Amino acid sequence: MKKLSTSLLIALFIMASCNNDDNANNQEPEAVVNENPATFKEIGSIKIGGEAAAEISAYDEKTKKLFTVNNSGTNQIDVIDISDPTKPTKIGKIDLTPYEGASNSVAVFDGKLAVALESTVNKQGNGKVVVFNTTDLSLIKQITVGALPDMITFSPDGKYIMTANEGEPNTDYSQDPNGSISIIEVANNYAATTLDFASLSGQAATLAKDGFRISKFAKSFAQDIEPEYVTISDDSKTAWVTLQENNGVAKVDLTSKTITAIYPLGFKDFNTADNAIDVSDKDDKITFNPWKVKGMFMPDGISHFTANNTPYFVTANEGDAREYTAYSDIKRMKDMTLDPTVFPDAATLKLETNLGRLNLITDMGDSDGDGDLDELVAFGARSFSIWNGNTGKIVYDSKNDVDKKTQELGTYDDKRSDDKGSEPEAVVAVKMGTQNILFVGLERSDAFMTYDITNPASPQYLQTVKTGDAPEGILFIPASKSPTKRSLLVVSSEGDGTIKIFQPDLK
Template sequence: MKNLSLSLLAAIFILASCNNDENSNSEPEVVVNENPGTFKEIGSITIGGEAAAEISAYCEKTKRLFTVNNSGVNQIDVIDISDPTKPLKIGQINLAAYEGAANSVSVFDGKLAVALESTVNKQGNGKVVVFNTSDYSLIKQVTVGALPDMVTFSPDGKYIMTANEGEPNTDYSQDPNGTISIIETSSYNVTTLDFASFAGQAEALKRDGFRISKFAKTSFAQDIEPEYITISDDSKTAWVTLQENNGVAKVDLTSKTITAIYPLGLKDYNTAENAIDPSDSDDKIAFNPWKAKGLFMPDAISHFSANNVPYFVTANEGDAREYTAYTDVKRMKNMKLDATVFPDAATLKLDANLGRLNLVADMGDTDGDGDLDEMVSFGARSFSIWNGNTGKIVYDSKNDLDKKAHELGLYDDKRSDDKGSEPEAVYVAKMGTQNILFVGLERADAFLTYDVTNPNAPQYLQTVKTGDAPEGLLFIPASKSPTKRSLLVVSSEGDGTVKIYQPDLK
């Protein structure tokens, strides 16, 4: 197809229904011979300052982006990308009347779903508000669980799902259950699921690396904090990250039940391939093995299939709980180490070594004698691929994200003590016969592209600079793109920019 004209290429495509979703990779592909390792910026728009561009969703019918804007306002900004080289803000949806602040958006067949946390009481139930994408008129308001952090339509449009994080207030006098809400779009009936039925499995889950805080005032169901959702192409199964808990929940949408919790375990940094730079005060960037571990603690999640096996991909960001009543993060140098396990404790505690590394304060004392037998930090500084049927790890990117960022001069050494480049977003898209993974790095201000067609051996393709602190990745398949070419939309909350990228033709 290398010799075909662009107009002919654009004309050869598969007609598809309007199914636009910030986390779906099930779209039929236009038969355009594109090179997935050649994405370049073709358009950009700034809609505000910090927190102005967190998450975007795309409507094929109107050729519009709907972008969360929390930069001193409480609204969804509407951006016309009929010409993606010249994105233009054409309107906004004011959310003040709904007593909620937007965290996430998703679009399906001309309907925009917005996840709103309560502005009356953050620990109270949130809402999903549904609007028409053509005139922004209200279609429906639905009550969901507390602090809905992410919303998505299922690929078939029959369901809207929210991950309701249920964070406590600062003194833990209110700590709602973390929940998952499933809305049937035919009737807008809501089923909200909590995790109380898994409380009896708590000890077994913890042994496999699931994280339950040791704060006495919280129950198992209250401690769970759902973060992000991906739904299988057949709309029957969802996988939900439980970030602070270092796990993923599996949900059966047909029966509306949580069928499993997958503990994600720990990553060993004491190997050459997992080497990290743990210090922000050594005036250098050096990746070395250290006797420390990391909880995966994923934020975003996406999915794909290979040889009829489902897989989910996680962005292993890490996240601490920091409240007045309870804080679970502490510098390594301020903790007591077991002298037998760490005979070189004094050296390790130097700021230039592990002293500055942020650790999970109430993990690591495996024998209960008051000192650390292992050091456990936040996040795995990687993306991982997991078997969707078993929850077992298939592949981890080791330290590739940090090393690639450093090679291109994008690594932020001032984040070395925390979570490194901080993988925040993942999105798997089908491009031709390839499954292409995009990984957003919040602290390196970039996204990386990998071919994950073989989930056991992903191939690195490209690193691309973005705006400040990319939060949301949105792939628009060629079949739905205004140009009939694949587009990647990156929303960056640090500087309020929305950037649009397009690959070259082969």
């Protein structure tokens, strides 16, 4: 038996000595769990299918169940019992075919499961949110939202459900719906308000100067914006939404249901020692060097936390290209025309063992409009970043720590060096004891990383842990809600259809 720490004994003594106010409210006093966030280890695993079988998971405290998106030749939500997280067991499913939609994301609050469905009738048509009872899986409500809802979440108080509606075009761009966000009021019979970005189109030129991107092929500002992921503040009043392909984050006031700001995220300079990257998949080695290249952050996942009464949001800077029949914005550097004055060594740079293989954004970098590139702009920042939630200004970037740490672990995929490296996909910021802890999921390096972000300007690296293939979703279950009364981290990996459960050691 482990010895209880002094702090845990003191906490238990205080609770045992307090009055009966909690008991009068039928609430059990919660014991303090003194865990070491640098010691997460795998304790359980389950495989629910092949590729795309385990994308995103949500946890229901009432039933001790996971609800996991399964698109591996199916169209369903798998129901998994984790009352014993060392032996997760699939016990049922929710068939989604009757709802004419394919699931992209799930969220749970107080016995309600919300599922984001893109239309299987017309992908560019409106999507829907379907709400189920987590106990008997019965249908509660269907709600129409914007086109292609890609992510869904409940506000911390459970009053709102939010979706990020990506609104991607079809392959020939004959249909390109506005990107949007939907805000659903649970207590108001699930009334939905869907907001697009047309009202902010007048800011396009100003935003572009600071690194916000509207593609040259776009028919309109509102159509080109593609919301990806949502995080909502602890007081349920503010949301931050990643606009991945546009290299920005939107701020939303949930009370007034308005988009109050767009934060352009700018560029990352890879031409420094701290930001050095590996750019070739043809050199048969992993080497991190400075290159005269900039990266657009283009975040996928987003999370938030508060430190010293200041809100912050964290982004997973994956990067993403548009590749359609009518328009593609990705091309290898060796196939681009470079300005000979800026790049007098262009012939050498274009070698496949140098920059030649690196994928660039085709409509960025021609600053003087003469048809050749004055700058090389790549997809993603190969990092996570912390931003001030009030101003959108960057506070911290992890530089090249992500790729270097996974190289040390032995999971860095050199075949992705020419693209976006480890591809940070998911971020989850949580509270463990007095510490703010961040988990970062790496889609191409098959791992998650853990940092102490209690000081937002100076995060401390804690550990790197191997996961299944291509982790897509990271779910933190706090000790207070866990079936074991210990913190759990659930990682859903869409590459091999596995769900792995991790738990930290006690201090």
